[in-house]
Amino acid sequence: MRSRTYQTSYAGLVALAPQRATWGWALAGLGLLLIAPAWFGAHGLNMLTSIFVVSVGVLGLNLLSGVAGQISLGHAGFLLIGAYAQAILTTDYGVPSLLAIPLAGLVAALASLIVGVPSLRLKGLYLAITTLAFTFIVRHVVLFAEGITRGSAGMPVEPLSVLGLSFKGDQRFYYAALFFLVLAVFATLNLMRSRIGRAWLALRDHDIAARAMGIDLMRYKLLAFMVSAFYTGVAGALVALQTRFVNVDTFSVLISIEALAMVIVGGMGRIHGAILGAALILLLPELLNFGFEAAGDGVRTLMADRIYEVKGLMYGVVILLFLRLEPEGLAGIWRKAKRFWVQWPLSQ
Numbered sequence: 001m002r003s004r005t006y007q008t009s010y011a012g013l014v015a016l017a018p019q020r021a022t023w024g025w026a027l028a029g030l031g032l033l034l035i036a037p038a039w040f041g042a043h044g045l046n047m048l049t050s051i052f053v054v055s056v057g058v059l060g061l062n063l064l065s066g067v068a069g070q071i072s073l074g075h076a077g078f079l080l081i082g083a084y085a086q087a088i089l090t091t092d093y094g095v096p097s098l099l100a101i102p103l104a105g106l107v108a109a110l111a112s113l114i115v116g117v118p119s120l121r122l123k124g125l126y127l128a129i130t131t132l133a134f135t136f137i138v139r140h141v142v143l144f145a146e147g148i149t150r151g152s153a154g155m156p157v158e159p160l161s162v163l164g165l166s167f168k169g170d171q172r173f174y175y176a177a178l179f180f181l182v183l184a185v186f187a188t189l190n191l192m193r194s195r196i197g198r199a200w201l202a203l204r205d206h207d208i209a210a211r212a213m214g215i216d217l218m219r220y221k222l223l224a225f226m227v228s229a230f231y232t233g234v235a236g237a238l239v240a241l242q243t244r245f246v247n248v249d250t251f252s253v254l255i256s257i258e259a260l261a262m263v264i265v266g267g268m269g270r271i272h273g274a275i276l277g278a279a280l281i282l283l284l285p286e287l288l289n290f291g292f293e294a295a296g297d298g299v300r301t302l303m304a305d306r307i308y309e310v311k312g313l314m315y316g317v318v319i320l321l322f323l324r325l326e327p328e329g330l331a332g333i334w335r336k337a338k339r340f341w342v343q344w345p346l347s348q
Helices: 010-014 020-034 042-067 075-091 097-116 125-144 170-192 195-205 207-212 217-243 254-266 271-295 297-304 307-325 329-343
Strands: none
Touching (some): 020 170, 042 075, 042 217, 125 254, 170 195, 195 217, 254 307, 271 307, 271 329
């Protein structure tokens, strides 16, 4: 009773936020984010914007891998498709930049059928390798289609504009990225408590039992691919709007591995875990630089030429530590911390 986690009605079980305190803390956090530009400089503001943009794509991967249980290493391809769709629609066809964002997501969702349909009967390592091959295919298609994508030269992207108001500046685009992240979180929360979200959970936990209950496995697997690709395509469009230039070299295969690392570190299947994981992985290089500066000039000079190797090493160390010590990720740490304070002094 003291933990306030019990429910006495079905409406309470499916409520978006059954406790009023949840809405209060959420609004307080949103308020802090709204006034954050007054505290951070250009670099800090750019880091926060990148966290918002990346979190949208990680939410999509979390739905596919964390909720539906379909491991994917091909989300760099969907991110690339979304970014180039945004650039082509706005630059070559004059589509309004705001309208082009969901259209870019739809293009990525349709492209997911290319890998989704052949992969319906695959799972585990075979599915991961198939999606990884999709990323290589997309990269080569972009390079060969020079008449549309400009090949390896890349192409510029029109800035985001809403009703004549340009979001070209860092501070304005910060608020645009925050808006899309909040929209993605609300959409994900509602999707998770719907029939589709419950079917994905059943599919992840035991696909044979899910089929016995009447769940169409092929349909929901394909739907998971499309919804996840839509999120990632929108994130790719936001990346293009943030950088104002797209190039195939920006979207390497390592992005798919980093995105999967964000899901693992944050917590598989947890919405807030996807955001926390994205924030930790993106801030890890900043924490490394701070540590090198604190260690002195000798260590900073020694590591200056090896920063990329150290960065990759730290990614691996962080993933291994979470898998070994806290498989539920940052979301699990947050849940245990709340349980400790709720049950104190009886907590163990």
